[in-house]
Amino acid sequence: MKLEAYDMDVPLIGVEGATRLFRTGGGLFAEKKYICAVDNVFFSLEEGDTLALVGESGCGKSTLGRLTLALLKPTSGQILYKGKDVWGMNKNEFKEFRRNAQIVHQDPYDTLNPMRTIFQSLAPPLSHYKIARNRQEIRGKTEELLELVGLIPPDDFLRRHPSRLSGGQMQRIAIARAISVNPKFLVADEAVSMVDASLRIEVLDLLFDLKKRFGMTCLFITHDFGVARYFAKHGRVMIMYLGSIVEVGPTDDVILEPMHPYTKTLIASVPVPDPKLTRSKGLPPLRSLEVPSLTQVPPGCKFNPRCPYAEKTCADKVPELKAVSKERFVACHLY
Amino acid sequence: MEEPLLRVRGLTVEFRVPRGILRAVDKVDLDIQKGEILGLAGESGCGKSVLAHAIIKQVDPNGYIKEGEMIFEDKDVFSLSEEDLRRFRWKDAAIIFQGAQNSLNPVMRVVGHMTDTAFAHEKTSRDDVVKSSFELVRFVRLDAGKVLKLFPHELSGGMKQRIVSAMSLLLKPKLLILDEPTSALDVLTQKYFLKLMRDIHEELGITMLFITHDLGTIAEIADRVAIMYLANIVEIGSVDEIFYDPKHPYTDALIKSIPSIVGEVGDVKPVPGPVPDPVFPPPGCRFHPRCSFASESCAKEKPALRDIGGARLVACHLCDSVNPARAS
Numbered sequence: 001m002k003l004e005a006y007d008m009d010v011p012l013i014g015v016e017g018a019t020r021l022f023r024t025g026g027g028l029f030a031e032k033k034y035i036c037a038v039d040n041v042f043f044s045l046e047e048g049d050t051l052a053l054v055g056e057s058g059c060g061k062s063t064l065g066r067l068t069l070a071l072l073k074p075t076s077g078q079i080l081y082k083g084k085d086v087w088g089m090n091k092n093e094f095k096e097f098r099r100n101a102q103i104v105h106q107d108p109y110d111t112l113n114p115m116r117t118i119f120q121s122l123a124p125p126l127s128h129y130k131i132a133r134n135r136q137e138i139r140g141k142t143e144e145l146l147e148l149v150g151l152i153p154p155d156d157f158l159r160r161h162p163s164r165l166s167g168g169q170m171q172r173i174a175i176a177r178a179i180s181v182n183p184k185f186l187v188a189d190e191a192v193s194m195v196d197a198s199l200r201i202e203v204l205d206l207l208f209d210l211k212k213r214f215g216m217t218c219l220f221i222t223h224d225f226g227v228a229r230y231f232a233k234h235g236r237v238m239i240m241y242l243g244s245i246v247e248v249g250p251t252d253d254v255i256l257e258p259m260h261p262y263t264k265t266l267i268a269s270v271p272v273p274d275p276k277l278t279r280s281k282g283l284p285p286l287r288s289l290e291v292p293s294l295t296q297v298p299p300g301c302k303f304n305p306r307c308p309y310a311e312k313t314c315a316d317k318v319p320e321l322k323a324v325s326k327e328r329f330v331a332c333h334l335y
Numbered sequence: 336m337e338e339p340l341l342r343v344r345g346l347t348v349e350f351r352v353p354r355g356i357l358r359a360v361d362k363v364d365l366d367i368q369k370g371e372i373l374g375l376a377g378e379s380g381c382g383k384s385v386l387a388h389a390i391i392k393q394v395d396p397n398g399y400i401k402e403g404e405m406i407f408e409d410k411d412v413f414s415l416s417e418e419d420l421r422r423f424r425w426k427d428a429a430i431i432f433q434g435a436q437n438s439l440n441p442v443m444r445v446v447g448h449m450t451d452t453a454f455a456h457e458k459t460s461r462d463d464v465v466k467s468s469f470e471l472v473r474f475v476r477l478d479a480g481k482v483l484k485l486f487p488h489e490l491s492g493g494m495k496q497r498i499v500s501a502m503s504l505l506l507k508p509k510l511l512i513l514d515e516p517t518s519a520l521d522v523l524t525q526k527y528f529l530k531l532m533r534d535i536h537e538e539l540g541i542t543m544l545f546i547t548h549d550l551g552t553i554a555e556i557a558d559r560v561a562i563m564y565l566a567n568i569v570e571i572g573s574v575d576e577i578f579y580d581p582k583h584p585y586t587d588a589l590i591k592s593i594p595s596i597v598g599e600v601g602d603v604k605p606v607p608g609p610v611p612d613p614v615f616p617p618p619g620c621r622f623h624p625r626c627s628f629a630s631e632s633c634a635k636e637k638p639a640l641r642d643i644g645g646a647r648l649v650a651c652h653l654c655d656s657v658n659p660a661r662a663s
Contacts, residue, residue, distance in 0.1 A: 056522065057521060196379060198606035200605075202605040224594075225596045226594040226595045229594060229595075233600045265523060266522055266523065267596065269523050269526035271529070271552050272554065272595050273578060273590055273595055274578060275554040289523065
């Protein structure tokens with residue numbers, strides 16, 4: 001079942017005012033409490049785009065990733081796939097969306113069922129989406145997939161259980177399974193943070209090659225600026241803080257010349273493997289080291305209690321994400 | 336050269352695992368000089384944490400120290416009695432292990448942790464402990480009057496980490512071992528924590544062994560660096576030597592494999608080949624299957640860590656003839 005032809009100007013993925021609340025406290029009689037993990041986020045991805053979503057732990061980047069995949073329903077706002085609200089789709093359209101939007105998780109040890117062989121893990125999606133029709137075709141397709149992700153000879157790997165694979169190999173299987181149904185949109189959520197340092201680049205290269213080869217659109221979620229820069233070198237990077245997007249722009253522009261005070265302090269704090277350089281960078285002049293709790297988000301700009309440049313308006317008015325040049329967007333009153 | 340604070344010789348630690356014997360630390364020699372910050376870096380599973388814990392003679396139940404010698408000043412650590420060992424830990428060598436900030440007792444106030452620690456190791460009065468805790472908590476840049484009365488759940492991750500650091504300094508140890516102390520902290524807190532550790536180091540002159548997988552952190556804090564690969568130390572040198580002029584091909588490859596926010600993205604290269612199974616490590620030089628310079632002798636004979644001048648130690652047969660940093 002194909003979606004009807006859509007306007008080519010419509011982005012593949014559109015996120016419009018997505019907000020997601022989680023209930024944290026309260027019981028039968030106590031007052032209900034909510035935290036806002038994703039707060040009124042707007043962005044869009046054209047076909048073939050690479051967008052790295054960077055933020056510290058707990059900033060809501062994984063929740064945003066899950067929203068774009070319709071694994072979570074937004075409390076308000078919309079997720080559009082080819083211009084269509086995914087939560088308003090009919091059954092067939094939604095099934096088509098599900099096939100087209102896939103994820104690679106952080107922890108390869110948790111993604112694969114330890115009781116199943118690699119073949120048993122790879123086969124079900126292929127038959128479910130009728131990509132391969134009989135056992136022989138499934139066999140051929142799984143072998144092809146393993147060759148694609150560099151697990152050679154495939155025959156040997158198909159019979160193994162996950163316990164007999166290394167972390168890097170398991171992550172390759174997870175990637176193979178995600179691309180097996182020919183998705184158009186791939187979310188990689190901290191996909192290499194559990195892979196050994198010396199193998200990380202290989203997995204990133206593999207993911208990037210596959211992305212290019214199959215023309216996939218990629219949302220790459222990470223806390224590591226170095227990894228984001230490597231993966232999205234020709235793409236964009238988007239910085240998130242306490243549920244809000246604070247800055248978006250071409251990767252190297254943002255990293256070499258950050259604009260938002262939060263991005264600036266982050267970039268200045270990242271240790272780099274160059275002793276003279278990393279020691280010459282002073283401490284960012286933050287006013288407070290403590291990240292505010294999501295249950296008590298500061299009013300106005302969420303960064304204002306820590307921001308060294310904060311002015312009076314910053315505590316009163318929420319800054320909008322606005323364009324400062326053709327490709328760069330910043331949510332800060334100073335611009 | 337001055338006598339080192341800690342001298343490790345031929346240390347071997349093994350673990351019994353279902354598939355056989357895993358040698359996590361293989362005949363390691365290491366000196367820690369008085370007053371330095373020695374960074375110990377390597378990938379996950381290379382044995383760096385096991386080595387750190389072995390210094391205070393602490394090994395998991397399925398593991399054992401097979402052989403080796405550990406001389407701390409003039410004490411032979413492995414032949415200390417239980418009682419002396421207890422005194423050695425925390426008073427001579429304190430360790431902040433990975434995730435220590437999550438090991439605080441949830442129903443005990445910060446001040447209780449301090450007094451508990453002090454009473455367990457020396458006879459002292461409560462007032463003295465509270466007084467020195469007050470100073471230490473202030474020293475780690477926290478509001479001592481307030482924080483000492485709080486419970487762990489009232490503190491943020493970064494604050495807990497600083498409390499643990501303050502606790503480790505309570506008995507004025509000569510050596511502080513930090514095992515991945517920053518891996519659970521966010522980038523900003525990490526930067527401040529490293530600065531704090533430098534300040535502590537400079538003000539108290541305390542010797543530190545800083546263990547991490549993150550070379551950026553090592554570049555930031557260490558005076559000298561030891562690089563570990565598959566249970567062996569492959570190279571030791573000053574931080575500048577290690578980062579600007581690596582002699583061991585593994586050191587060079589590891590540094591080149593880090594995606595960073597500086598430098599050219601195109602210069603980043605993966606370390607070739609898979610990480611070998613540590614239960615059945617390759618013969619000869621452990622790195623030879625992945626090394627682009629490897630020759631026949633590398634597969635046969637294991638290179639010893641040898642002095643190539645200027646307190647620089649390298650375990651490579653070829654380090655006289657090849658220069659990995661320039662070759663690629």
